[in-house]
Amino acid sequence: MQADKQLLRIPGPTPIPPSVQRAMSQPMIGHRGQEMKELINTVKEKLKPIFGTQEDVLIYTASGTAALETAVINAVQPGDEVLIIVTGAFGDRFTKICDEYHMKVHKYEVTWGEGAEPEQLAVLLQKLPNVKAVFATFCETSTAVLNPIKELAKVVHRESDALFIVDGVSCIGGTETKMDEWGLDIVVTGSQKAMMLPAGLAFIAASNRAWKVIEANPHARFYLDMRKYRDKLQKDSTPFTPAVSLLQGLKQALALMDAEGLHSIYERHETMKVMTRAAFKALSIPLLTADVHASPTVTAVKPDDFAAEELRKVVKTNFGLTLAGGQQHLKGQIFRIGHMGYCSPADILQVIGIIEIGLQQIGKTIDLGLGVKAAQTAYLEMKL
Amino acid sequence: MQADKQLLRIPGPTPIPPSVQRAMSQPMIGHRGQEMKELINTVKEKLKPIFGTQEDVLIYTASGTAALETAVINAVQPGDEVLIIVTGAFGDRFTKICDEYHMKVHKYEVTWGEGAEPEQLAVLLQKLPNVKAVFATFCETSTAVLNPIKELAKVVHRESDALFIVDGVSCIGGTETKMDEWGLDIVVTGSQKAMMLPAGLAFIAASNRAWKVIEANPHARFYLDMRKYRDKLQKDSTPFTPAVSLLQGLKQALALMDAEGLHSIYERHETMKVMTRAAFKALSIPLLTADVHASPTVTAVKPDDFAAEELRKVVKTNFGLTLAGGQQHLKGQIFRIGHMGYCSPADILQVIGIIEIGLQQIGKTIDLGLGVKAAQTAYLEMKL
Numbered sequence: 001m002q003a004d005k006q007l008l009r010i011p012g013p014t015p016i017p018p019s020v021q022r023a024m025s026q027p028m029i030g031h032r033g034q035e036m037k038e039l040i041n042t043v044k045e046k047l048k049p050i051f052g053t054q055e056d057v058l059i060y061t062a063s064g065t066a067a068l069e070t071a072v073i074n075a076v077q078p079g080d081e082v083l084i085i086v087t088g089a090f091g092d093r094f095t096k097i098c099d100e101y102h103m104k105v106h107k108y109e110v111t112w113g114e115g116a117e118p119e120q121l122a123v124l125l126q127k128l129p130n131v132k133a134v135f136a137t138f139c140e141t142s143t144a145v146l147n148p149i150k151e152l153a154k155v156v157h158r159e160s161d162a163l164f165i166v167d168g169v170s171c172i173g174g175t176e177t178k179m180d181e182w183g184l185d186i187v188v189t190g191s192q193k194a195m196m197l198p199a200g201l202a203f204i205a206a207s208n209r210a211w212k213v214i215e216a217n218p219h220a221r222f223y224l225d226m227r228k229y230r231d232k233l234q235k236d237s238t239p240f241t242p243a244v245s246l247l248q249g250l251k252q253a254l255a256l257m258d259a260e261g262l263h264s265i266y267e268r269h270e271t272m273k274v275m276t277r278a279a280f281k282a283l284s285i286p287l288l289t290a291d292v293h294a295s296p297t298v299t300a301v302k303p304d305d306f307a308a309e310e311l312r313k314v315v316k317t318n319f320g321l322t323l324a325g326g327q328q329h330l331k332g333q334i335f336r337i338g339h340m341g342y343c344s345p346a347d348i349l350q351v352i353g354i355i356e357i358g359l360q361q362i363g364k365t366i367d368l369g370l371g372v373k374a375a376q377t378a379y380l381e382m383k384l
Numbered sequence: 385m386q387a388d389k390q391l392l393r394i395p396g397p398t399p400i401p402p403s404v405q406r407a408m409s410q411p412m413i414g415h416r417g418q419e420m421k422e423l424i425n426t427v428k429e430k431l432k433p434i435f436g437t438q439e440d441v442l443i444y445t446a447s448g449t450a451a452l453e454t455a456v457i458n459a460v461q462p463g464d465e466v467l468i469i470v471t472g473a474f475g476d477r478f479t480k481i482c483d484e485y486h487m488k489v490h491k492y493e494v495t496w497g498e499g500a501e502p503e504q505l506a507v508l509l510q511k512l513p514n515v516k517a518v519f520a521t522f523c524e525t526s527t528a529v530l531n532p533i534k535e536l537a538k539v540v541h542r543e544s545d546a547l548f549i550v551d552g553v554s555c556i557g558g559t560e561t562k563m564d565e566w567g568l569d570i571v572v573t574g575s576q577k578a579m580m581l582p583a584g585l586a587f588i589a590a591s592n593r594a595w596k597v598i599e600a601n602p603h604a605r606f607y608l609d610m611r612k613y614r615d616k617l618q619k620d621s622t623p624f625t626p627a628v629s630l631l632q633g634l635k636q637a638l639a640l641m642d643a644e645g646l647h648s649i650y651e652r653h654e655t656m657k658v659m660t661r662a663a664f665k666a667l668s669i670p671l672l673t674a675d676v677h678a679s680p681t682v683t684a685v686k687p688d689d690f691a692a693e694e695l696r697k698v699v700k701t702n703f704g705l706t707l708a709g710g711q712q713h714l715k716g717q718i719f720r721i722g723h724m725g726y727c728s729p730a731d732i733l734q735v736i737g738i739i740e741i742g743l744q745q746i747g748k749t750i751d752l753g754l755g756v757k758a759a760q761t762a763y764l765e766m767k768l
Contacts, residue, residue, distance in 0.1 A: 003419075006411040013412050013628050024629070025405045027390035028397050028582065030706045035387075061447050061584055063624040066607040078604075100606050192625060198412065200445055200584045200627030220462075222484050223450040223608070240447040241576060243584030243627065244397050245408070322414045 002320040009351055010324040011141045011170050011298035011338035012193035016249070020196055020342075023252035024245045031244055037236040039251055044233060046254040049262060051187055051205050052178035058229040059250075060202040061243040064169040064190030067202035069097050070224040071135075071165045071186045074214045075206075078102040080132040083124065083162070085116045085152070089142035089327040090167055094135040101219075106131065112330060113143045113300070115293035118151040125159035133163040133185075139171035142327040144300035144336060145293045146171065150182045157183050163210050169193060172203075173257065174269040174297045174340040185210040191246060194269075194297060196253045196341040200246045204229075269296035271382045272339040272348050275375040279352040282374030283359075283366055288334050297340035300326075306364045308335040315358040321351065345379050386704040393735055394708040395525045395554050395682035395722035396577035400633070404580055404726075407636035408629045415628055421620040423635055428617060430638040433646060435571055435589050436562035442613040443634075444586040445627040448553040448574035451586035453481050454608040455519075455549045455570045458598045459590075462486040464516040467508065467546070469500045469536070473526035473711040474551055478519040485603075490515065496714060497527045497684070499677035502535040509543035517547040517569075523555035526711040528684035528720060529677045530555065534566045541567050547594050553577060556587075557641065558653040558681045558724040569594040575630060578653075578681060580637040580725040584630045588613075653680035655766045656723040656732050659759040663736040666758035667743075667750055672718050681724035684710075690748045692719040699742040705735065729763050 008015050029035045047057035076082055081104045084094045098105045108124050110116050134156045138149050149166055156164040163185040174194030179187050185207045192199035214226050228239040273296040280287055280301055288300035312335055315321040324336040339348060352371045359366050392399050413419045431441035460466055465488040468478045482489045492508050494500050518540045523530050533550055540548040547569040558578030563571050569591045576583035598610050612623040657680040664671055664685055672684035696719055699705040708720040723732060736755045743750050
């Protein structure tokens with residue numbers, strides 16, 4: 001049974017709701033017919049509130065990394081100075097992409113597990129008057145940090161004329177995003193996280209001032225050229241054959257999000273975060289990230305008296321529960337619990353219950369039920 | 385019922401077999417776990433005979449166009465001379481990509497509807513001693529031409545040291561491809577054609593001599609960097625989050641292809657081609673392409689006494705049969721019937737039967753059943 005009973009609690013890919021799976025199992029349709037035009041017309045409007053924007057949200061057939069590269073090669077040119085806020089592995093990825101394209105890269109490196117500090121960013125920007133773009137990661141998946149994007153945006157615009165480019169891959173759809181109001185110039189996300197879809201689609205939106213830069217940018221690009229996607233989206237189409245079945249799923253996933261309401265979705269994610277953190281606090285197992293920087297979509301746990309990898313292995317074997325490990329220098333040091341998309345407070349109770357058994361099984365003595373009780377209490381308090 | 389009864393007979397996207405749909409509806413799994421490793425290990429071996437190669441077949445999460453761009457930016461550098469064999473819209477796409485990246489583009493332009501002539505290619509290559517790569521389209525989807533890739537490859541290697549790069553998007557899996565034996569240096573295809581999957585995956589393989597060029601090529605690239613995909617594939621992994629559900633479908637599609645056998649698959653496509661062409665010949669409706677260059681995966685029809693668009697409209701409305709129109713200057717001049725992937729000789733009988741009714745309905749008087757009879761006869765002759 002275990003192959004069917006997947007408890008996938010990593011920070012993406014995330015589980016797929018049954019109605020989205022059914023939508024993706026519809027008969028294949030032509031990518032240039034009327035059905036597809038209507039589908040694109042529906043989904044493009046519903047993506048806007050999730051980004052908090054009036055701008056077009058472009059739809060790419062690609063992974064999230066392609067969307068990061070899209071932001072880089074459309075908004076910046078080789079030789080341009082850029083400042084990258086690196087809070088973990090995905091900030092690091094922006095650096096690698098910018099290095100590959102010969103940008104002049106400056107970094108604001110933050111200790112992994114901590115969030116970026118707006119006033120430290122201000123100090124850096126004052127020393128770097130020629131920066132054309134500042135890159136940040138909204139939720140740093142590798143450390144479970146939610147960076148203060150709204151405040152960072154304020155500083156970027158106060159201290160510079162740079163574009164502010166945000167990787168929202170592992171949180172958009174699960175946490176409030178106000179692209180227009182906050183002044184985010186480019187925002188990207190992927191399908192396989194809070195959007196409740198398999199991997200394979202990426203979404204990207206740009207502000208009016210970013211579009212001016214993108215339109216004038218001579219940097220060579222073809223498949224990732226945002227201008228091509230915008231031109232076609234305005235005609236309810238795509239420049240290249242899109243992943244049709246994923247778009248059929250997207251329509252249904254957006255219908256589910258509509259029915260729940262964005263405010264309720266954000267509250268649900270906040271509740272799952274508080275429950276998860278309460279459980280580990282009750283069990284006296286350290287969390288990697290302080291409350292103030294904790295992400296509503298993923299939690300990182302940094303045990304000091306048992307091996308993270310041993311726990312991951314035992315819960316996978318006995319319960320089919322997949323937890324994520326650490327990346328790069330955090331490998332073996334932490335484990336991460338994804339709680340986004342098609343995931344509920346009830347799922348958190350289950351995860352904590354399993355982890356408690358797993359801890360016993362690897363020889364760490366705990367009070368069984370203590371973490372679950374704390375999560376239950378947190379849930380009830382959130383509902384007051 | 386019509387939304388469920390899609391008769392999708394365009395040259396991709398193509399219909400999805402039920403067992404492939406079920407495979408894609410399995411619970412989501414982690415992209416870095418043991419299940420995924422095993423899945424990648426299985427599919428990577430089964431892709432090789434379809435390409436006719438011992439080399440690694442890389443798996444991208446992207447459309448076919450991204451795979452064409454991948455070939456360009458990995459194998460060639462800005463300023464390099466390239467020769468592009470343009471037999472239709474997809475040869476044209478190679479030109480656009482090479483132009484975008486500032487290659488020095490030479491073109492061998494062939495009248496749309498005809499196939500490239502190896503000896504004409506030889507003459508051109510003799511005049512262009514510095515060409516680094518020759519690009520060709522195996523099946524030119526826009527004209528339903530199957531170019532003589534084996535013979536073109538011979539000429540390329542006889543007359544030059546150039547790499548021979550082949551777009552096999554709309555035929556690989558449906559027609560014999562012997563990458564190693566024929567000396568093809570880079571071959572790409574997509575998932576949504578003869579491979580019986582939705583769009584969203586692209587496959588690409590390179591010869592040993594192509595890999596030497598790719599490894600040494602300093603041209604900037606990140607998401608499309610073939611080196612990253614090869615390194616990870618050798619560890620049964622991917623450099624970026626792959627489209628997991630499509631990979632689950634790929635495993636099943638490859639199992640279906642295995643069970644049928646490649647030889648039988650190619651024979652089935654050949655049969656569908658001969659049946660389709662026999663029907664239009666019997667009805668005295670002109671085909672765009674001569675027999676010698678006709679593709680086994682798609683047929684283009686160029687009516688001289690009725691409007692292609694009118695026929696497409698009436699069969700769509702009354703039967704849910706989707707045929708493709710013409711592209712670029714062939715728009716409105718032709719219609720195209722896709723017969724690849726999850727498509728059988730019985731489906732051809734149905735398509736011809738519907739088209740005959742459609743012709744009557746738009747006012748063209750024909751002998752009902754004449755085309756069907758010719759297709760039936762062709763079928764029986766093929767089975768002798």
